Structures are given as structure tokens and as C-alpha cells.
Amino acid sequence: MNFDAFAIGFDHRDRERLHALWDEAIDNEQWSDGPLTRAFEEAWSGWNGLPALSTSSWTGAALAAFEYFELRGRTVLCPSNTFMATPLALQAAGASVQFVDCNRDDLCMSFEDFERKAREHKPRAAVLVHIGGHIAFEVEQIAAFCRDEGIVLLEDCAHAHGASLHGKRAGTWGDAGLWSFAATKTISTGEGGMLVSRHPELIEFADRFRNYGKPDYTQPGLNYRLNEFTAALGIVGTERLDEITAWKNAIAREQLDPQHPNRVHLPEGMVSGYYKYIVFDPLERSTGKVYDEPCHRVLGHHVDLPNSDWVAQNHWCAPLYYRPAERPALLAASQ
Numbered sequence: 001m002n003f004d005a006f007a008i009g010f011d012h013r014d015r016e017r018l019h020a021l022w023d024e025a026i027d028n029e030q031w032s033d034g035p036l037t038r039a040f041e042e043a044w045s046g047w048n049g050l051p052a053l054s055t056s057s058w059t060g061a062a063l064a065a066f067e068y069f070e071l072r073g074r075t076v077l078c079p080s081n082t083f084m085a086t087p088l089a090l091q092a093a094g095a096s097v098q099f100v101d102c103n104r105d106d107l108c109m110s111f112e113d114f115e116r117k118a119r120e121h122k123p124r125a126a127v128l129v130h131i132g133g134h135i136a137f138e139v140e141q142i143a144a145f146c147r148d149e150g151i152v153l154l155e156d157c158a159h160a161h162g163a164s165l166h167g168k169r170a171g172t173w174g175d176a177g178l179w180s181f182a183a184t185k186t187i188s189t190g191e192g193g194m195l196v197s198r199h200p201e202l203i204e205f206a207d208r209f210r211n212y213g214k215p216d217y218t219q220p221g222l223n224y225r226l227n228e229f230t231a232a233l234g235i236v237g238t239e240r241l242d243e244i245t246a247w248k249n250a251i252a253r254e255q256l257d258p259q260h261p262n263r264v265h266l267p268e269g270m271v272s273g274y275y276k277y278i279v280f281d282p283l284e285r286s287t288g289k290v291y292d293e294p295c296h297r298v299l300g301h302h303v304d305l306p307n308s309d310w311v312a313q314n315h316w317c318a319p320l321y322y323r324p325a326e327r328p329a330l331l332a333a334s335q
């Protein structure tokens with residue numbers, strides 16, 4: 001067994017249950033917009049603590065929120081240290097992206113640079129990305145600033161499955177949380193996404209947005225629906241998420257932390273879902289970088305973001321993939 005090789009966050013003890021759910025879908029002849037989609041949304045809502053609506057990918061959830069908050073033609077602040085999906089989706093929605101620097105300790109948006117850029121650009125919205133599987137360390141300050149200044153705050157939670165701060169989960173600080181269940185995520189449905197929000201009107205808008213604006217076509221929309229087979233994967237994954245998080249945390253504490261003192265150090269009260277285990281020393285056994293090049297460089301924006309450049313050069317990821325069969329004792333220990 002190669003312990004460095006990528007392992008999908010699927011627990012093989014769930015095969016039978018997954019196959020039973022797939023049989024249910026086959027039998028009930030409703031392969032989209034059916035009971036499994038609803039059950040996945042309810043399960044995610046239960047875990048996340050907010051109403052939830054599934055989409056075919058993160059992009060569907062993001063575009064629904066960007067349209068709802070009318071970002072077309074408006075300035076939006078976005079960290080440069082993120083996956084290109086974040087600025088590309090903003091651009092696709094017609095927003096004008098201004099990049100913000102990150103911190104070196106958490107790799108996430110810096111409140112100091114965020115505040116400076118907000119005063120300079122007067123943005124309509126900001127996207128906060130929880131990079132690496134932990135919550136952005138300055139989430140509270142950023143959220144408070146956005147509330148005071150009337151800036152829409154959207155959280156890109158694509159890495160944040162399992163993460164919390166004093167029990168509060170990603171996606172619950174801002175106006176919406178945007179999740180991905182793509183193939184590499186801590187739990188995955190192959191492809192998939194979820195929008196969570198405390199605004200019921202946004203959930204209703206997104207429900208129509210993912211379905212061509214039906215029934216009356218008075219709002220924009222295309223097809224961003226999930227199918228029932230994918231939703232079944234989401235149900236079993238969500239049910240296992242706390243266990244997967246506990247297992248990864250046990251491996252981090254027991255094996256990785258002692259070897260890597262120069263790593264991301266989580267503040268008191270924070271739990272990481274360990275999408276990535278990030279260190280600031282070159283590693284012999286590394287799965288590479290979270291991102292090799294900051295987005296402002298990829299997109300040719302002439303803005304000075306020294307920490308984003310520094311992070312791209314100076315971090316590496318140690319392999320930490322969910323393999324319960326290899327370490328079953330940890331499952332019992334983590335319960």
C-alpha cells in the first residue's frame with residue numbers, strides 16, 4: 001500500500017448502503033430532483049447548520065449567489081491565493097475582480113490588506129476562501145467589517161469540509177457558503193456543489209437558477225442540477241464526515257505534528273478538516289503545493305501581493321488521506 005498516494009474520502013464500509021440507495025433510485029424511476037437529492041440537502045443542512053441547496057458543482061452554487069447579489073459590473077474583492085475557479089466564476093458573472101493578499105500563517109485573506117482594499121475599491125462583495133481545510137483565521141474581523149460596511153460576504157468553502165471555529169462551521173459567517181464535492185475533496189460526489197445561506201430568498205432564487213429559471217422564467221438560470229445517484233454519494237459522505245475529520249485529526253496529532261513544527265498552527269478552538277496538511281519546509285514526501293501560482297499572476301493583474309507570492313514559494317503539503325482500513329483503531333479512539 002502506498003500511503004502517499006491520493007485516496008478518495010470514501011469509506012468502503014458504506015458500499016452496501018450506497019448500492020442500496022442507488023437501487024432505490026433505479027426503482028423509483030426519478031433520477032433527478034428526487035428524494036435522494038432532498039435527503040442530501042437535509043443531511044448537509046444538518047451538518048452545516050443552515051438551509052442547503054445542491055448544485056452540479058461549486059460553480060452552480062457560486063453563479064447563483066453572484067447573480068442573486070447582482071455583482072455584474074460591480075467590484076468584488078477576492079484573495080489571490082485561491083483556485084482559479086474563484087476569480088473565473090466572478091468574471092463569468094460580470095464582476096470586476098480586485099485581488100487581496102493573504103497571511104503567511106493561514107494562507108487565507110489578510111484582514112489588513114482586505115480593509116485597505118475595501119476602502120480603496122468600495123466593493124459590493126467579497127469572497128473569503130478557507131484555504132487548506134481550516135477556517136480563515138481572521139474570519140471574525142472580516143465578517144464584522146463586511147456587516148458594518150454593507151459588503152456582501154460570500155465564503156468559498158471548497159476546502160472546508162469538517163472545519164469549524166468554536167463549533168461554528170464554514171459558510172455560516174457570510175451571506176452564503178459555496179461548497180464543492182469535486183473528486184479530490186475531503187468528501188466527494190465525483191462532481192457536485194452546495195449552497196448554504198441564512199437568506200431564504202437566495203435559496204429560492206438558486207432553486208430556480210439551477211433549473212433554467214423554471215417555472216416562469218422571470219429570472220436567469222441554466223442547468224446546474226445534481227442527479228439522484230450523485231446525491232446518494234453525498235448522503236453517505238455527509239454521514240461519515242465527522243468520523244473522517246476525527247480520523248484525519250488523530251493522524252495529524254499523532255504522526256504529522258511531531259515531524260513538522262514549521263506548519264500551519266491552528267488557533268485555539270479551531271478544527272481543520274485537513275483537506276491539506278500544510279508545512280513551510282520543503283518535504284521529501286510531498287503531494288506538492290495547494291496552488292503553485294497566485295491568481296493575480298495567472299491573470300496578469302499588476303498588483304503587489306507579497307504574501308501571496310511568498311506562500312506560493314514556501315509551502316508544501318504532506319500526504320494525509322482517509323484510509324480507515326489501515327488504521328481502524330483510530331476510528332474507535334476518535335469516537
Ligand SMILES: Cc1ncc(COP(=O)(O)O)c(C=O)c1O
Nearest residue numbers: 057058059083085158180181182
Ligand atoms: C477554492 C476552490 N474554489 C472553487 C472550486 C471549484 O469547485 P468545482 O470544481 O466543484 O466547481 C475548487 C475546487 O475544485 C476550489 O478548490
